[in-house]
Amino acid sequence: xxxxxxxxxxxxxxxxxxxxxxxxxxxxDKYTQKYSDVFTMQLAGLGLSVVIANPKAIQExxxxxxxxxxxxxxxxxxxxxxxxSLLLLDGDRHRRERKLLMPxxxxxxxxxxxxxxxxxxxxxxSQWQTGQPFIVRTSMQNISLEIILQVVFGLSExxxxxxxxxxxxxxxxxxxxPSRSSMLFLKFLQKDWGAWTPWGxxxxxxxxxxxxxxxEIDERRTKGDEKRSDVLSLMMAVxxxxxxxxxDEELRDELLTILFAGHExxxxxxxxxxxxxxxxPEVREKLLKELESxxxxxxxxxxxxxxxxxxxxxxTLRMYPVIPVLFPRISKVPVKVADYSxxxxxxxxxxxxxxxxxxxxxxxAHHFEPERFLDRQYxxxxxxxxxxxxxxCLGYALAQLEMKLVLATILSKYQLALADDKPVKLxxxxxxxxxxxxxxxxxxxxx
Ligand code: HEM
Numbered sequence: 196x197x198x199x200x201x202x203x204x205x206x207x208x209x210x211x212x213x214x215x216x217x218x219x220x221x222x223x224d225k226y227t228q229k230y231s232d233v234f235t236m237q238l239a240g241l242g243l244s245v246v247i248a249n250p251k252a253i254q255e256x257x258x259x260x261x262x263x264x265x266x267x268x269x270x271x272x273x274x275x276x277x278x279x280s281l282l283l284l285d286g287d288r289h290r291r292e293r294k295l296l297m298p299x300x301x302x303x304x305x306x307x308x309x310x311x312x313x314x315x316x317x318x319x320x321s322q323w324q325t326g327q328p329f330i331v332r333t334s335m336q337n338i339s340l341e342i343i344l345q346v347v348f349g350l351s352e353x354x355x356x357x358x359x360x361x362x363x364x365x366x367x368x369x370x371x372x373p374s375r376s377s378m379l380f381l382k383f384l385q386k387d388w389g390a391w392t393p394w395g396x397x398x399x400x401x402x403x404x405x406x407x408x409x410x411e412i413d414e415r416r417t418k419g420d421e422k423r424s425d426v427l428s429l430m431m432a433v434x435x436x437x438x439x440x441x442x443d444e445e446l447r448d449e450l451l452t453i454l455f456a457g458h459e460x461x462x463x464x465x466x467x468x469x470x471x472x473x474x475x476p477e478v479r480e481k482l483l484k485e486l487e488s489x490x491x492x493x494x495x496x497x498x499x500x501x502x503x504x505x506x507x508x509x510x511t512l513r514m515y516p517v518i519p520v521l522f523p524r525i526s527k528v529p530v531k532v533a534d535y536s537x538x539x540x541x542x543x544x545x546x547x548x549x550x551x552x553x554x555x556x557x558x559x560a561h562h563f564e565p566e567r568f569l570d571r572q573y574x575x576x577x578x579x580x581x582x583x584x585x586x587x588c589l590g591y592a593l594a595q596l597e598m599k600l601v602l603a604t605i606l607s608k609y610q611l612a613l614a615d616d617k618p619v620k621l622x623x624x625x626x627x628x629x630x631x632x633x634x635x636x637x638x639x640x641x642x
Pocket of ligand 1: 282283300452457516521523585589
């Protein structure tokens with residue numbers, strides 16, 4: 196007999212789906228107040244899922260990773276990223292692909308990107324005009340797209356670079372509001388009736404992006420250039436245990452996956468950091484003091500080691516997790532998690548948002564307090580902005596380096612202020628959560 200799932204929400208499944216698309220955090224808050232830290236929701240078309248915000252249960256799920264599939268639960272992303280995307284793979288294929296993709300994003304390799312990151316941040320900031328409000332999120336998106344194009348795709352000039360930049364921005368902006376995001380969740384909207392329908396336009400842009408990426412891959416294969424250090428070149432050179440290289444289709448899908456997973460997420464988190472730093476004068480002053488303590492010729496890597504800057508980034512990632520729930524964990528066999536027993540084929544949704552706002556772990560959780568990350572360490576089940584287990588974010592080290600270097604480069608040179616004094620709220624942007632309006636700021640003094 197199937198075991199009963201805990202605390203099932205009784206509202207109709209389509210009402211739950213609507214609320215989930217429009218206001219995912221309001222939805223999570225409402226039911227965690229009613230049912231505490233484990234409850235079951237039902238989204239029309241997506242079935243039953245158990246939401247988990249209990250650190251003990253989460254630790255046990257991370258420890259039993261091999262009993263869950265996580266790729267097949269991401270099928271909503273397939274039309275965007277392609278079937279070879281790391282996000283959609285499970286089992287041996289996922290292990291193989293991750294092993295091939297890991298090295299460029301970790302260890303010493305990262306240091307080689309640091310100078311490029313600082314340069315890009317400075318270039319984008321130098322275009323701000325004194326007294327003219329601008330949207331921080333747009334600037335941060337320009338920075339993170341440029342970094343991905345340079346560091347990952349190895350492109351910084353030429354016609355293909357220009358075309359890709361425009362197309363990729365348009366492609367990602369197509370889901371920039373809750374209503375425009377609904378096409379990702381509602382299969383009946385996913386019909387290609389030509390360029391005048393939203394889905395048709397999205398598909399058309401995607402085909403153009405594919406063609407440009409394929410042309411780049413073809414050119415690299417024929418020209419060859421052993422001195423290149425970008426991620427695409429490393430991906431093309433790598434071989435698995437059987438001597439097999441990645442196919443063109445795999446390369447293309449992984450490039451889009453890295454862009455999709457790494458671009459919006461980093462830009463959004465950086466926008467929140469700018470917002471919080473400028474909302475609280477004492478945080479900004481403390482950070483500026485720390486930045487001033489650095490030698491004028493300090494290396495980018497020494498900036499990245501500053502403790503208060505690090506604490507600001509950690510606290511931003513705590514308060515503003517970019518996705519409300521991690522990738523769905525679908526049990527392959529019956530599992531026991533804390534006090535709960537789940538049958539095979541149960542979908543578990545771990546929520547970083549709910550855990551990161553637990554008052555028992557983070558007192559005064561709605562307040563931005565970087566000091567909490569100087570005073571104590573949190574366990575991987577209490578703090579996991581990058582997820583956990585075998586599925587932990589591939590780009591977590593690059594993302595944190597990028598955040599620190601962009602903040603340090605800009606704040607040590609440019610004087611900024613918030614342009615509005617209204618509090619900024621979160622809203623859905625595709626699969627992610629972003630600040631409504633993107634945070635308006637103004638440059639108060641030209642350097
Ligand atoms: C602040 C920035 C970022 C945040 C908050 C973030 C967060 C996450 C989270 C929560 C997951 C799901 C993990 C899970 O379910 O356990 C994930 C997966 C992933 N992220 Fe990130 N991410 C960020 C930046 C990046 C960057 C820069 C890249 C690219 C280099 C990237 C590439 C990926 C990939 C490829 C996966 C899928 C991993 C897999 O399925 O094995 N992310 N990320």
